[in-house]
Amino acid sequence: MTAPVETIDFDAVFADITARLNEDKRRRIQPPLVRIWDGDWNLRGYVKREYKASFQWIDNDTGIGEIEMPLDYYLSQWITDIDERATTQIHITCDKEGARWSGCLDELKVITDQDGKEYIRCRFVHDLEHLKHILVYPNPFVRRPLVNSGGRRAKGLNSYLQRCSFQRCGCFLEKLDGASKLLYFVTFFGSKVVSGLFLRETL
Known part of the structure; x- marks a missing residue:
């Protein structure tokens, strides 16, 4: 007895591929979503x-x-009006194709060009x-090279989390849900506040 041969609807497959390519093109040409936030992460505008x-x-x-x-x-008027702002810090987020760049204001300049046009230039640093600059208390997962002679400052914490913590307790963390993982790292790393975008407060 001959086994039935599965047929392929080439028109349907072609239509599906075309639709996915068009959707990918739409995402790529769509402008990024750029938002300005105050120091308490209240949205100020798009x-x-x-x-x-x-x-x-x-x-890294x-x-x-x-x-x-x-x-x-x-x-621009809100950013430059330092005395009227409730918070001194300013945050920015840029969302594009599922990725997010976020940072805080580092430098602000008001510029007038040779044609008399006035504009501001804001310089942000990534989170x-x-x-x-987060202080890390000694714990079973901090290797000696990550702690300087001062005792507790660990630089490159992002690399540390990737290379050290997940290697040593990856199997354990896979069994935890998101909230449990958060509690686990807060317990070991001593951070008091974990923002939705990044760790906002040191010890």
């Missing part, structure tokens, strides 16, 4: 009038983000910069 913007990704290091906006833009 950036829609930028002159130019760039966000730098660097593996701090990238730089820059954005230029006209001075008469409402977000990974905060991880470089």
